[in-house]
Amino acid sequence: MIEFYHVDKRYVSDQLALTDVSFSIEKGEFVFLTGASGAGKTTLLKLIFKEEVPTRGQILIDSQNINLIQSKLLYQLRRNIGIVFQDFRLLQNRTVYENISIPLAVRGEKKSTIEKMVMNALSLVGLTHRKNYIPMHISGGEQQRVAIARAIVASPKIILADEPTGNLDTELSIEIFKIFERINANGITVLIATHNTYMMEMFPKRILKLDKGKLISDGKKERAA
Amino acid sequence: MIEFYHVDKRYVSDQLALTDVSFSIEKGEFVFLTGASGAGKTTLLKLIFKEEVPTRGQILIDSQNINLIQSKLLYQLRRNIGIVFQDFRLLQNRTVYENISIPLAVRGEKKSTIEKMVMNALSLVGLTHRKNYIPMHISGGEQQRVAIARAIVASPKIILADEPTGNLDTELSIEIFKIFERINANGITVLIATHNTYMMEMFPKRILKLDKGKLISDGKKERAA
């Protein structure tokens, strides 16, 4: 359960990146977040895993007010969330395999468990043959798929994906969205920020639409600009 | 004029990223380069500005074999080419304005000329209000537009753009493509690697299609997968 109550986010004094955003996403929902470039999608996602803190308002994850979580205990919140970053954020000095294994390693999983789960995630995104490459040595789309694999590998309760198919062709994008759908079917909440109108048409879900930091519409199957 | 003659590119011993690629692009053409993730689009572009060198074959730019250009004189080739990198490659310690001014600064342009041209490029991509931000403090789509502005600011003879609208919504993407079309109308060669089938339909141009490193089709308005 993700709840926003009158959330403002101001990076610089003169303008708000988010203005009075309120919504709630039930456990197990599949939601698209859309809006023009600079509308505040990434900002909204960052607030959920507390990479940024709201200037005003409350954010509740599973009924817990995340404003109140101590920095030291943030990891507990974040272990429930799998994130595909818009800029991937892969560790450049580790291989694809190592990158995907990080969320499991930080949880102290056993080596054999890690291997099984990572190989599974790798085959889901079709990158088994790239497992020993470093991020710099694979294509943009391949990097994006590594980022997706890392987000889903530890079976989090919430998946946040920021433009997860920006570097993928239509076929692959559909496959990735199908994976998200399958994960969602297991009760995982999925929130995807995207511009891809084609995908939002193919996968008709609830759509949150931002414009200049304001939540201007919230509804199913709505046609995004 | 961009000419490829039987070009192979091998990054690692066991597989070719490009296999026997031959084509030629006339001065002033507008060409799309498409293909699945990992097909070799970025590799092909990198060969043109000699970030990578071909394992086999010849590449001619304006009838000059670029294999023979000394490392020291590479800048002459690169000053003719404006590049939008798939991963943007903005300098993190400079502002948007400074990032866009780099191609002009390295050419030794006067400060007043630089200002005029940078402000012009900024307004083309709609980022005048972000000129003093650093890349880390703007959204993914804004970063991509900075990368585009940097590629076009110095009026190069060739523009290479690698997935230039992956982080942009449809409206903005159309605008960007219109900018490219306008630039192309002035006799500038434009080569755009993209997955965006919608854009390729909206802007019917010659399409080079790669599949697993092979050039499998070359024609106008062809429908990409």
Add this chain to the structure above:
Amino acid sequence: MNLLKITASNAFINIARNKLISFLCFGIIAFTLLIFGIFNYITFSLESFSETFTKNITAIFYLREGVKPAQIDELTNHIRENLMVKNVAFTSKSQAEIDFSRNFKDLSYILSEFKESPFPASIEIEFKPEYAMDTKVISLIEEIEKWSIIDSKEVNLDWAKKLIAFKKFIYVVGMFLSLILIFVSVFIIFNVIKINIFYRKEEIHVLRLVGATDWYIKFPFVIEGAILGFFGSLLAGALLFITLKLFPVYATFMYNLVKGMIDFKTIPSVIFLRLIGLGTAIGLFSSYFSSRQFLKN
């Protein structure tokens, strides 16, 4: 225990992942500590060198003619009471004559011309080595000189004073420089490791975002710092050894005189241990404090 093993091996992997930088940090740590080691060694050497100047300090007091045995006993007993004195020896006029003729057999015919021994009686004081350079020795000598039975003395107080000052100077300078050097070493190594961690702040940030605890992130850095410090100081020790091996060759080349004056071959193991301890500790704490800074959100 198992976690420690995994983290330690992770730290090694991290070092391997950032080969060039680890190597540069390692080199800087080693060279910084080399200077520290050399300084320690120099201080150590200069101190023992200045001691060779001052071993077996003796003072000879010549007595006036016609001094009574009781007076002599009084003085020798007084001297013997002093804790700094190792030995007091009285040489009578006749004993001095005998000594002379024993040492210079060829000249003993001269003595036959004298009725009485021409040599004065004397008292020779040998000081304990540990007081050899004490200013109190000087005041004792000056005090004895004032006794009425003393005619003259044979001891170069001027030199002794200067040498005492010199030894103290060496000691004070040595202490002072060691302090400065520890400070500078800590500063340099701390900063290098901070740079190392600074450039990996993105990595730290990502680790936090995927749910790593602070300790999970910090621990490999701390171990990494300790490893760099440990091996850095080991290299510093080795370099110190080589440097000191090399020095006599250089010294011989420059001045044959200096050669052999100090034994440059053995590095006191205490300096070696000090190096390793210092290096490892600085590396460890530097990493700890530097990484903390990048664990804000």
Add this chain to the structure above:
Amino acid sequence: MNLLKITASNAFINIARNKLISFLCFGIIAFTLLIFGIFNYITFSLESFSETFTKNITAIFYLREGVKPAQIDELTNHIRENLMVKNVAFTSKSQAEIDFSRNFKDLSYILSEFKESPFPASIEIEFKPEYAMDTKVISLIEEIEKWSIIDSKEVNLDWAKKLIAFKKFIYVVGMFLSLILIFVSVFIIFNVIKINIFYRKEEIHVLRLVGATDWYIKFPFVIEGAILGFFGSLLAGALLFITLKLFPVYATFMYNLVKGMIDFKTIPSVIFLRLIGLGTAIGLFSSYFSSRQFLKN
């Protein structure tokens, strides 16, 4: 000229852009050079200190009874010919008596008991300060001693020999350490600047890709290195000054004796200039060579 100005201002901007790292590099450079400066200063001080031991070295030779003036002239002329000798003074037996009674007025009644002056004639040699510690002085003294007219001498050759050895030791050690320190300073600063540039290799790469010439990229780094080196050495100079200001306070606290023995207040400007030159040069060349490495494609 204009290009230089622009590049220099670019270098400053670059330093400001990478504040923390520039600051850390700057600190490391400053502290590394501080050690170099201190060492230079110590060597310098020890040398001048050992000179205070050896200034105005004089040797007095007492002559046998009944030596003829011609023999004395022969010897004094021989000595005077020697380049190391500053002054030779002959004191006759009667002159010695006059000197004595002048210096010890109360005791002059003793002299009236003697028919002839009881003091031996003597020759006093004063050496030029620049030769004060030369081994040749020792051989000269030993040569003079062998002349038949010499009865005895008053000069402590043992001390002199030890001090000569000591002075050479200081010199050799000083030279050796300065060499090592220059090497270590260069190594540390080079590596720090290399780390600095290494982490900006992406920036270098992008600049190349947008058409910058090698010199366009390299020049600001070189200037940046020189600036860091220059200001680093300036800070090192300031720290050296403060350190030496502080030292007497520390020394006073430890030993009143040492205070004032050396003038710790003025840093010889040659050391200061050496620091600045070294710092700037290392910074400059480090940047030049390090940046070259990342300009491959």
